[in-house]
Amino acid sequence: MPAVVPGLALGARLVPAPVRRRLMAGWLSRRIANPEARAWVSSEIAEHDPGAILQATRAIHEFSSREWISSVDVPAAVVVTERDTLVSPEAQRKLADSIPGATVHSVDGDHAACVYRPREFLAALLEACESVTSRALVAPRRVGEP
Numbered sequence: 854m855p856a857v858v859p860g861l862a863l864g865a866r867l868v869p870a871p872v873r874r875r876l877m878a879g880w881l882s883r884r885i886a887n888p889e890a891r892a893w894v895s896s897e898i899a900e901h902d903p904g905a906i907l908q909a910t911r912a913i914h915e916f917s918s919r920e921w922i923s924s925v926d927v928p929a930a931v932v933v934t935e936r937d938t939l940v941s942p943e944a945q946r947k948l949a950d951s952i953p954g955a956t957v958h959s960v961d962g963d964h965a966a967c968v969y970r971p972r973e974f975l976a977a978l979l980e981a982c983e984s985v986t987s988r989a990l991v992a993p994r995r996v997g998e999p
Contacts, residue, residue, distance in 0.1 A: 881895055884939065887969060890964075893965070894965075918948070918951075919951075922952055923951050923953065926953070928986075929952045929955040930984045932977050933946060933949070933957055935959050936963045937963050939963075961973060
């Protein structure tokens with residue numbers, strides 16, 4: 854993907870908008886099952902430069918915390934969206950497993966659960982925040998900290 858993105862970014866800018874929308878609709882329908890979420894993503898994408906979207910997608914795709922995530926030394930929590938097709942639940946759990954002591958808080962929803970299942974997402978998010986807060990309050994201070 855990385856080597857072809859600059860060419861795709863330029864090509865995306867040159868493709869007529871109706872063709873671009875049709876291609877994007879097909880791509881989104883294969884990746885986002887929820888019709889409301891798909892319509893929202895489609896409307897958001899339509900408002901932005903397709904080349905910039907591809908470049909941002911490239912940057913996200915290339916990002917990795919593998920080298921440093923295990924050194925996180927503060928209380929952490931991960932909210933896992935169990936029906937996510939953009940970031941698999943397995944990848945989310947792998948992230949949580951890589952952070953020492955991280956807790957996992959599941960939501961029965963997809964990547965847009967915070968929008969389409971706000972009550973369930975908020976419950977998991979608050980649980981995650983309470984988990985972090987309670988552990989932070991009892992964590993011993995390190996040498997040199999106030």
